[in-house]
Amino acid sequence: MQAMHMLGNSTRGLLPKQHCLLYRSCIVPIATYGYRLWYFDGACNKGAINQLKWMQQKAALWITAGLIPIHLMLKKLAMRAVYRVATLSDTHPLFSMMGERLLKWAEPHACSAALMTPAMRGKVKSTVMEVDKRVHTLTESFEPFAPEARPGDQLLDRYADRLRFDERNPTQDRHPYLDKLITIVRADPLTVLAAADGSVPQSNQYQATSAAIIYKGHFTTPDMELNAIGAQFA
Structure with missing residues (x-):
């Protein structure tokens, strides 16, 4: 602080x-x-x-x-x-500590709330007892294993033919390669080129910035200056 x-x-x-x-x-x-x-x-x-x-x-x-x-x-x-807790899978180890309503597929632990007598449940104070008491007030249902999260449905699995990794030597001059890539992108109006740099500069004189360039027809110099000024206030 x-x-x-x-x-x-x-x-x-x-x-x-x-x-x-x-x-x-x-x-x-x-x-x-x-x-x-x-x-x-x-x-x-x-x-x-x-x-x-x-x-x-x-x-x-x-x-x-x-x-x-x-x-x-x-x-x-x-x-x-x-x-x-309601978002966990039915076999999560945490359910073995819960009461009978939350055991699901788990085997009750020796200290599980499901094995306690009503008198013991009234005396024991812990996070597990609080979860067992209040989780039933939740009105929404959750799917621990959504279809979108299954193996084989990830981005690299479904669109492997559309992804290409750049493995060029970092010591070589990249300007000709990047200029050629930008030229190809500009030729197709339905293509979007996005670039990111994850490096961290050693000097504290710099700061993180972002910019966007839209190629659409021809513009005059004042138009470009107004666009740059507007981007600063966006």
């Missing part, structure tokens, strides 16, 4: 909306990593929640944006984790 303050310059730093996005995408996943081990019905977690409250208070001052209370955020994440 302390390292985030260097990004908070009001003139050259991030916008409040970007602050909030950075907090939710970077800080929250790290702070709540493994929270299901200590956040469940009946758990003694007051100290941990107080630490997260202090963290969120500092984040709220830094972001200057609306954030839900930390206990509500943990509750939301916990319900998502409960519902995620």
Whole structure:
């Protein structure tokens, strides 16, 4: 959290909306990593929640944006984790710890909720017991093995004849090859050429950019300048 303050310059730093996005995408996943081990019905977690409250208070001052209370955020994440169990396959090992309604094809574990007496089920507090109790409130159904995810239906399997990998020597001059490729693409109006560079520059003077070029007829220089200006604001 302390390292985030260097990004908070009001003139050259991030916008409040970007602050909030950075907090939710970077800080929250790290702070709540493994929270299901200590956040469940009946758990003694007051100290941990107080630490997260202090963290969120500092984040709220830094972001200057609306954030839900930390206990509500943990509750939301916990319900998502409960519902995620419904997306698992019928033979997933986790089901061996559940009650009879969630055993499916799994064999009950020695400590499974299915083998507990009603009195024991009322005393035991854990993430497994919470999942077994609340997962039935889910109203949607999920298919663990969707037809699109089966082996043989992937992109490389179905369109192998349309994919070609460039295995040229990186030490050779690629400009003639790329110029020829662009010429071929420009000759076909129904072809789209997309390129990406995954390398990371060593210098911090550069930043990531994106651009698009559409070849369609002839344009004057002012038209091209207006198009470039418009692309900057898009």
